[in-house]
Amino acid sequence: MNTEPSSPAIRIDDLVVERGHTTVLDHLSLSVEAGSITGLLGPSGSGKTTLMRAIVGTQKLTSGSVTVLGHAAGDKRLRTRLAYVTQSASVYDDLSVWDNLRYFAAILGAEDDIDGVLAATDLADLARRRVGALSGGQRSRVSLAAALLGGPDVLVLDEPTVGLDPILRASLWDLFHRLADGGATLLVSSHVMDEATRCDDLLLLSSGRLLAQGTPAGLIERTGTDSIEAAFISCARGGQS
Amino acid sequence: MNRTIATTRRVLTQIAHDKRTLGLLLVVPALLIGLVAWIFSETPVFDHIAGQLIAMFPFVTMFLVTSIATLRERRSGTLERLLTMPVSRADFIFGYAIAFGLLALAQSIICVSWAVFVCGFDPGDHVAVFVATTMLNGILGTAFGLFASAFAATEFQAVQFMPALVFPQILLAGLFLPTDQLPRALEFVAHLLPMTYAFDALTEVTVANPDMSAVAFDNAVLGGFVVVLLTLGSLSLRRRTR
Numbered sequence: 217m218n219t220e221p222s223s224p225a226i227r228i229d230d231l232v233v234e235r236g237h238t239t240v241l242d243h244l245s246l247s248v249e250a251g252s253i254t255g256l257l258g259p260s261g262s263g264k265t266t267l268m269r270a271i272v273g274t275q276k277l278t279s280g281s282v283t284v285l286g287h288a289a290g291d292k293r294l295r296t297r298l299a300y301v302t303q304s305a306s307v308y309d310d311l312s313v314w315d316n317l318r319y320f321a322a323i324l325g326a327e328d329d330i331d332g333v334l335a336a337t338d339l340a341d342l343a344r345r346r347v348g349a350l351s352g353g354q355r356s357r358v359s360l361a362a363a364l365l366g367g368p369d370v371l372v373l374d375e376p377t378v379g380l381d382p383i384l385r386a387s388l389w390d391l392f393h394r395l396a397d398g399g400a401t402l403l404v405s406s407h408v409m410d411e412a413t414r415c416d417d418l419l420l421l422s423s424g425r426l427l428a429q430g431t432p433a434g435l436i437e438r439t440g441t442d443s444i445e446a447a448f449i450s451c452a453r454g455g456q457s
Numbered sequence: 458m459n460r461t462i463a464t465t466r467r468v469l470t471q472i473a474h475d476k477r478t479l480g481l482l483l484v485v486p487a488l489l490i491g492l493v494a495w496i497f498s499e500t501p502v503f504d505h506i507a508g509q510l511i512a513m514f515p516f517v518t519m520f521l522v523t524s525i526a527t528l529r530e531r532r533s534g535t536l537e538r539l540l541t542m543p544v545s546r547a548d549f550i551f552g553y554a555i556a557f558g559l560l561a562l563a564q565s566i567i568c569v570s571w572a573v574f575v576c577g578f579d580p581g582d583h584v585a586v587f588v589a590t591t592m593l594n595g596i597l598g599t600a601f602g603l604f605a606s607a608f609a610a611t612e613f614q615a616v617q618f619m620p621a622l623v624f625p626q627i628l629l630a631g632l633f634l635p636t637d638q639l640p641r642a643l644e645f646v647a648h649l650l651p652m653t654y655a656f657d658a659l660t661e662v663t664v665a666n667p668d669m670s671a672v673a674f675d676n677a678v679l680g681g682f683v684v685v686l687l688t689l690g691s692l693s694l695r696r697r698t699r
Binding site: 235272273274275276290292295296298299300302304305306307308309310311315319320322323324325346362 | 459460463464466467470471474475533534535537538539540541542543544696697698699
């Protein structure tokens with residue numbers, strides 16, 4: 217399962233990110249296959265968000281390289297092909313759901329997609345509501361909806377299901393699978409280990425280092441454990457991978 | 458260009474949703490001018506300082522509104538999102554400058570109308586130039602706000618930039634004492650600050666037989682400051698950060 221696919225959607229070689237005197241990402245190398253859902257798991261402070269920002273191209277790199285769809289991360293050509301959803305909803309609270317999407321659609325040149333993403337994120341009934349008046353889960357869905365505009369090839373989602381009820385969470389994972397089936401590559405971070413089983417591939421991150429990469433079943437088998445959580449602990453203690 | 462217009466429309470929609478801010482922006486300056494007119498109602502002072510007051514309000518209000526608005530963009534993550542999208546820094550900066558420029562125009566039309574029709578202020582023969590200069594001042598405030606917000610980490614800091622960056626300009630621009638009567642060193646400093654040229658233009662344009670070439674020169678200097686500040690502000694919009 218660690219064999220190199222012909223052309224990974226995301227490829228990271230020996231990536232180091234230092235902030236002040238702390239090393240946030242410590243010589244990371246990994247690749248993410250196109251058309252798959254990869255889960256990025258790790259405790260809070262393990263470097264998940266920094267890794268995502270490096271892939272999106274908003275993070276200054278100390279050394280190493282990050283390549284997305286064959287271009288250096290942050291390349292101009294990626295700006296319509298890659299979408300990023302930050303952990304806290306990055307939308308305008310003082311605008312309606314519709315006005316938010318209309319603005320981002322205008323930027324992306326994807327005005328015809330608005331109705332589609334509203335339906336996909338189950339927001340059609342809330343379109344005229346002001347985002348600031350919505351619940352936390354609804355706001356993060358608006359943020360996700362904005363990212364779906366223009367049908368990006370790569371979606372980087374930082375904890376997209378936090379604070380959602382189980383039914384909504386299940387429906388979002390169904391959406392992620394539909395997107396991946398359509399050829400999109402998804403990188404989804406989570407600190408909820410039970411979401412890991414919904415991913416095709418997993419990256420276990422701890423203290424800025426990659427503990428292990430593999431399928432959920434593969435990781436459990438390799439560590440001789442019975443859950444992803446136990447596999448994570450086993451990797452973190454023994455350094456097996 | 459479409460993205461600039463989209464940004465302008467978005468910023469104006471945000472303001473339009475915030476009725477109280479809109480009301481404060483448009484009405485308060487006129488009321489303050491009315492108050493000053495009333496204070497000086499038994500003296501001839503108001504006619505001399507009305508132009509300067511009308512210049513001051515768009516600058517101060519647009520400075521505050523812009524610095525807070527862009528700081529909110531930085532902190533809410535929307536700026537980071539936009540910079541991962543195909544939007545240029547110029548789209549963002551000009552989108553804001555046009556939106557607040559239009560607000561400044563509305564504000565100055567209300568202010569000037571109030572000063573003329575209610576307070577009896579005589580704006581001279583070049584009302585259009587007077588209003589345009591006032592609007593340019595509003596755009597200058599926007600440019601200053603964009604620039605200042607880059608150095609503010611919190612809303613508290615952004616608000617404190619007003620006494621730090623705006624008050625000295627107003628004090629030196631000739632509100633209390635004409636710049637040519639200031640100590641030599643302060644007069645020199647005053648001529649490095651844009652507000653001095655704004656006050657100068659708005660004082661000159663209201664007198665009888667104004668020297669319109671001097672007014673044009675002042676406005677050109679103001680335009681130059683706008684360009685420099687917007688450029689500096691756009692440099693502060695970094696796609697990559699630590």
